[in-house]
Every structure is written in structure tokens, then in C-alpha cells.
Amino acid sequence: MENGEGSMARIGLVAHDDKKDELCIWAEHHKHKLGQHELWGTGTTGSRVMAATGMEVTRLKSGPLGGDQQLGAMIAEGKLDVLIFFIDPLSAQPHDVDVKALTRLATLYDVLFANNKSTADAVLAYL
């Protein structure tokens, strides 16, 4: 996406279980900036971020139940500008194929894609 200098971005928020606390702390820290954008999330991540920050997040299905694929479909349809996905590199995921599909589409469609906190900081600073 182009750096719109104030234009609203559609941001997907996702975190694996051991990374959800980290994402909630990050989202709370960046609440002012994040709140200027349209937020989407997989089911559990979305609930956690809403509870932690009070911001509205449109929730899709839980990741293992298809939420990652829903975000991937949004990317393929040009409906998501940014993916913030705190991936847990130390745990096996039962839906690893879905995770791969989502990260593959984020790469293919050249969306802004952060999979850790430092990159998420940089992406948000760019918006």
C-alpha cells in the first residue's frame, strides 16, 4: 500500500497462543495510532485485543478453524493492507498449512507484513 499519511489502513491482527500477551501489550502501547485504522483479527486474538485495549476489532473465525484462511482470502481480494502476525517460532501449530498459506499470500500480494514486534513497530510508524 502507499503511505497514505493519515489514510485509513485495513490491518489484520493475529497471534499464536504464546504470543497473544505480547500482541496485546503492543496493541495497548500503540492504541492511539492503531485506533485510526480498521482492525480485523482472528477470533481469539481479536477478543483478546478488544478486551486489552477497548478498541473495536472485527473478528473472523479462530485461526485453526479457518480464520487464517479468511484473512488470506481478504488479502487475495485486495481487502487487507497490513498483516501483523506474531508467529510463535517455538511451537508446532496443528494448522501449520493455514499459517503457511496466509504468510505466502501476504508475501505474494506484497502487503505490509510484520511477524514480530520490532517489525510491527516499523510498519506502524510507516502508516
Ligand SMILES: O=C(CO)COP(=O)(O)O
Ligand atoms: O491460530 C492463529 C493464527 O495461526 C490465531 O487464531 P486465534 O486468534 O483464533 O487464536
